[in-house]
Amino acid sequence: GQNIDQPTEMTATEGAIVQINCTYQTSGFNGLFWYQQHAGEAPTFLSYNVLDGLEEKGRFSSFLSRSKGYSYLLLKELQMKDSASYLCAVRDTNSGAGSYQLTFGKGTKLSVIP
C-alpha cells in the first residue's frame, strides 16, 4: 500500500512564501499531483510532476525527488485567497485503489493571515 504524509495545518503571512511538504512510499511511482481545495468546494488541479526537479507555474512551484519519495509545493507572494487545503496525490502503477489510481494525502490546511 501507499503512505502519503503531509502536515495537517500551516499558517503563513500575506506576501510571504510557504513550502508544503509531502512524503510518500510507493512500489510503482507514476506521477504526483498537487490540488487546491477551498472549503466546501471541489479540488482543482495545481501541478504535476513525474520527473525529478522543479515545475514552475506563476506563483506556484512544485518539486519532486523520486529517490527520496519527496515533493513540495511552494507558494510565493501569498494572498488571502490562497487560504485553502492543499492535497498531495500519488499515482501508482499498482496501488491498493487499483492500477494507475491516485492515492491522496490527508491534505494540508493553509491559513494566510494579514
Next chain:
Amino acid sequence: NAGVTQTPKFRVLKTGQSMTLLCAQDMNHEYMYWYRQDPGMGLRLIHYSVGEGTTAKGEVPDGYNVSRLKKQNFLLGLESAAPSQTSVYFCASSYELAGEETQYFGPGTRLLVL
C-alpha cells in the same frame, strides 16, 4: 461546457434507505471516478470506470455499487445506507488514465445518514 456535474448537492437519509448519486460529464472523458472525503481521512476512491459498461473497485467499495451505462454518466448507489456512509462524495473524470492529464472534479454531494 458544464464540466462535471453531480446530483443532488445535499441529501439526508435514514439508516437503511437507498439512493443513487448521479455524475455527468460533457468532456467526452473515458475515465470516471467516485471518491468520498471524510475529515482527517483525505479523498478515498470508492469505484472507478475505464469506459462505458466497465467498472472496478477502488480502495473502499463495500456498501456501494456503480454503473456506467452511458459514457457521460457514472452512477453511485447505496442500497442500504449506514451512518458510516455520511460523507462528501466527489465524482471526477479524466481523458487518460496515466500521463499528465488531471482528473476534473464535480462540486460534490453532501450525504448525511441518520
